Amino acid sequence: DTAVSQTPKYLVTQMGNDKSIKCEQNLGHDTMYWYKQDSKKFLKIMFSYNNKELIINETVPNRFSPKSPDKAHLNLHINSLELGDSAVYFCASSQTGTKASRGYTFGSGTRLTVV
Amino acid sequence: AQTVTQSQPEMSVQEAETVTLSCTYDTSESDYYLFWYKQPPSRQMILVIRQEAYKQQNATENRFSVNFQKAAKSFSLKISDSQLGDAAMYFCAFDSWGKLQFGAGTQVVVTP
Numbered sequence: 001d002t003a004v005s006q007t008p009k010y011l012v013t014q015m016g017n018d019k020s021i022k023c024e025q026n027l028g029h030d031t032m033y034w035y036k037q038d039s040k041k042f043l044k045i046m047f048s049y050n051n052k053e054l055i056i057n058e059t060v061p062n063r064f065s066p067k068s069p070d071k072a073h074l075n076l077h078i079n080s081l082e083l084g085d086s087a088v089y090f091c092a093s094s095q096t097g098t099k100a101s102r103g104y105t106f107g108s109g110t111r112l113t114v115v
Numbered sequence: 116a117q118t119v120t121q122s123q124p125e126m127s128v129q130e131a132e133t134v135t136l137s138c139t140y141d142t143s144e145s146d147y148y149l150f151w152y153k154q155p156p157s158r159q160m161i162l163v164i165r166q167e168a169y170k171q172q173n174a175t176e177n178r179f180s181v182n183f184q185k186a187a188k189s190f191s192l193k194i195s196d197s198q199l200g201d202a203a204m205y206f207c208a209f210d211s212w213g214k215l216q217f218g219a220g221t222q223v224v225v226t227p
Binding site: 031033035040041042043044045048050055056088090092094096103104105106108109111 | 150152154157158159160162165204206210213214215216217219220
């Protein structure tokens with residue numbers, strides 16, 4: 001069973017479109033994240049949710065809207081896609097609060113290409 | 116704000132040899148976590164090793180070990196007996212208050 005699964009793995013779309021990336025984790029973790037990896041492989045956090053509550057919201061355009069229907073799911077919706085949004089988007093999860101269990105599990109990433 | 120610096124864009128190592136990747140970080144926190152992640156061409160992010168800052172003992176995982184110097188804010192990764200499958204991008208990461216921050220990465224090339 002995949003611990004953190006993202007769909008789709010690849011997404012090619014035209015500028016101006018709206019798209020969503022879905023993420024689900026079956027680890028029972030209470031916190032989920034979205035990270036963006038740019039063309040230079042640099043990884044940066046975008047959002048984190050703890051038990052469906054938004055905890056971290058980095059400087060991300062309003063066109064990006066995360067939605068967490070429950071603590072096992074965190075979806076990313078992107079409006080009015082731009083060329084600069086092309087990147088690999090990673091979902092991750094972790095269990096906060098206990099030092100012994102601290103660690104992050106990543107999904108396999110979604111490569112978004114805007115043309 | 117915390118920063119993570121990996122000063123080696125690329126390191127080359129021969130099979131069976133040892134390579135050390137450097138990582139330094141800057142923080143005013145006293146309690147935090149440090150990680151090394153491996154990203155092969157498949158782009159999957161794989162946890163290699165984890166270190167809690169309150170533990171003085173260096174973490175080891177099979178052929179992977181770290182040299183954690185808290186006062187110097189240094190966290191290097193040593194890969195022993197390198198194998199072809201170790202070829203990947205390696206990221207050092209710092210975690211405090213649930214915000215994982217990454218260095219720019221070091222590409223490890225393994226030659227036969």
